[in-house]
Amino acid sequence: MDREEYVEAVLRAVESIPEGSVATYGDIAEYVGQGGPRQVGAIMREYGGGVPWWRVIRASGVPADEVGDEQLELLRADGVRVANGRVNLREVRWNPVE
DSSP states (O other): OOOHHHHHHHHHHHSSOOOOOOOEEHHHHHHHHHOOOOHHHHHHHHHHHGGGGGGEEOOTSOOOGGGHHHHHHHHHHHHHHEEETEOOOOHBOOOOOO
């Protein structure tokens, strides 16, 4: 898969995360079948503005520093419960095979 195909695959994966769910950067890389969390993060920074980027979060359940408040606000609007600035991944993690 070339870079352009990879970018498109990542963005399609993010678009398929339903409202009320989140995925980690690593989840997206695994779903796409290439790269890792850092590569997904780089794509989201560069190209993610047109997809529900706020549904992709660190594996710790804590948003990235540069988007933290905005991301948590958007997640709450999606119906995701946020406690102490953290999302409980066990409750809302996207499982694309369900």
